[in-house]
Amino acid sequence: MTQWIRVLLLVASLFPILVDCRTRHYKFNVVLRKATRLCSSKPIVTVNGNFPGPTIHAREDDTVLIKVVNHVKYNVSIHWHGIRQLRTGWADGPAYITQCPIQPGQSYIYNFTITGQRGTLLWHAHILWLRATVHGALVILPKLGVPYPFPTPYKEAVVILGEWWKSDVEAVINEAMKSGLAPNVSDAHTINGHPGPFSSCSLQGGFTLPVDPGKTYMLRIINAALNEELFLKIAGHHLTVVEVDATYTKPFSTDTVLIAPGQTTNVLLTAGLGAGKYLVTASSFMDSPIAVDNMTATATVQYSGTLSSTPTTITNPPPQNATSVATKFTDSLRSLNSKKYPARVPLATDHSLLFTVGLGINPCATCVNGGKVVANINNVTFVMPTTALLQAHYFKMKGVYTDDFPGNPPIAFNYTGTQPTNFQTMNGTRLYRLAYNSTVQLVLQDTGMIAPERHPVHLHGFNFFVIGRGLGNYNPKKDPKKFNLVDPVERNTVGVPSGGWTAIRFRADNPGVWFMHCHLEVHTTWGLKMAFVVDNGKGPNESVLPPPSDLPKC
Structure with a gap:
């Protein structure tokens, strides 16, 4: 007999073993x-x-x-x-x-x-x-009896990175929207809900991961921060990356992990040192002139048998603008692409899209400077509807959205060079329509409007392959020659570099309405978002299921 189980698990605890309950x-x-x-x-x-x-x-x-x-x-x-x-x-x-x-x-x-x-x-x-x-x-x-494609770790632990505001976060963004300016940055970073033992605002010493010498642990790292990409380091230790965004990767060793909001990274940590305490740091990465929270969150890896009086071995996090460190990590990611876990990259595409992502300024009579900061994709600042888009699509409601989202920038310009004088954007609830099972190549191009900035873009409903990235303006004649169509990393959230571009491919084999947006919450709030509407296929197994009876009403 099934029953509801009230969840009271501690995030910092080591994982239990699940029975094969379906x-x-x-x-x-x-x-x-x-x-x-x-x-x-x-x-x-x-x-x-x-x-x-x-x-x-x-x-x-x-x-x-x-x-x-x-x-x-x-x-x-x-x-x-x-x-x-x-x-x-x-x-x-x-x-x-x-x-x-x-x-x-x-x-x-x-x-x-x-x-x-x-x-x-x-x-x-x-x-x-x-x-x-x-x-x-x-x-x-994995399914029972299916091993990891790497040595089974002794234990596993979840490590959730976050941001903390002293003020109520809703008050922070509401004040920003009224003024038309950027919201206040966070006051601290956290590791499993703690700023850490080296913070001036730590009442409980922070998160500690106990380890036994010689054992290997898998850390499931999650960036749940609202607005900041983060570096993670552990003093004296290298980490082996084996998975990102729930897809296995070719293992590689690194001393620093880069992880954007919404991304996940599994790493193997081998406790290969002697007894001691070793500092874990989580710090901001931002390589453009944008204000960020510069507080470093800390935690501790502590070997068994270590005395409480033992001093902690310190590590210095990378500089905030350590682009080379970030690029090295990103360039090292590859799909496992094994017989059991192949990389099914679409080799031909039905849609070739170019989406510019960036900021703009729209008129606002009540705002501080007579204008408000907005964000956009292809110069469209998305307007949230008051009726859910999937309901409008499923029930064929009129007037909720249009399916004329531009597949290319309405006005071409030097996206990473001299900027246009008009920063104004268009407003609209516009979707891009895809036929079931069609294939898509999408190039995400950062613009320097106001300032070049990194954008971690998340696509709902699909995984995609990151086939290329570069700095400057995307060149449709030269850059595709360098695309990786063999073992590109598979993700659901990808970083668009400051003043550069990222190319992804996916197959639209999931009918419905699927959101795509920057996972920096401030940019989503400002309108850097859109949605794809994917039509049903040929039969019930290729069609959206009917809505549940308890679906909330607007």
Whole structure:
């Protein structure tokens, strides 16, 4: 007999072993709690009272049912970041894209099956700025009897990186929207909810990972920060990268991991040193003149048998603008591309798209300088609808959106050189339509409008292959000759470099409406987002499933 299980797992704990149960039931109570651990008594929105929230454990091919009950004053929705949601877009979670939000006092059951995926993902709120505190890990183990394609680690642990504001995050972004200026940066970074023992605002010493000499541990690293890419280092140790965004990679060794908001990275840590304590650091990476939180979060790797009085071995994080470190890490990522885990890169494409991503300025009579900062894709600042786009698509509602999103920039210019004098953008709820099973090549080009800036772009409903990247303007004649179509890394969130471009390919084999947006929450708020509408295929197995009876209403 199945029953709801109230989730009260500690994110910092080592993983349990799952039995081969094909249906997992969880209950998420969205509630307020005080955040005393971060030198603040302000109430924060949490799931089941935990910050970070509970870890969801499942196996490949499991069906997961999660009942979310909203006990706070805000509307809520939860996104299962990286889950492909094959034909089950109703469970994807972004508010006003695939569902209306869960209103105060209401509930909704997210019901989805994990098909062909295994590894580390995350879940988070997908409305307002609530994901600052409403987030957690989603751990998908391989099927029983299926080993990892690397030596089995002795133990595993989740490491969630985040950001912390002393003020209420909704007040922070609301004030920014009124002024038309950028919001205040965060006041601290966190590792598993703690700023760490070297912070001036640490009441509990921070997160500690206990290890035994000679043993190998797998760290499931998640960047749940709102607005910042982060470097992670462990003093005296190298890490072996074996997976990103729940897809296996060719293993490689590094002393620094780069991870953008929404991305996940699994690494192997071998405890090859003697007894001691070793500092873990999480620090910002930003190689353009944009204000960021410069506080370094810290944690500790502690060998068994180490005396409490033993001093901690320190490591210095990379400089904030360490582009070479970031580039080396990114360029090292390759798909495993084995017989069991092939890289099925589309070799021919039906759609060849160029999307510019960047900032702009639109008129605003009530704003400080008479204008407000906005963000855009192909000069379109996305306007959120008041009816969920998937509902409008499924029920063929008129007037909610148009399917005329431009496949190329409306006006071509030197995207990384001399800028145009007009920074104004167009507003609209415009989607790009794809036929079922069509193939897409999409080049994401950063612009220097206001300032060049990195953009971690997340595509819902699909994984994609990162076939190329470069600096400057994308050259459609020369750059494709350098594309990697053999073993490019497979992801769901990819970084577009400052003043450069990234090319991806995917197959549109998942019908529905799928959001694509910058995973820097400030840019999403400003309008750097759009959606693809993928038509049904030829039969019921290639069509969107009917909506569930408890789907929230707007």
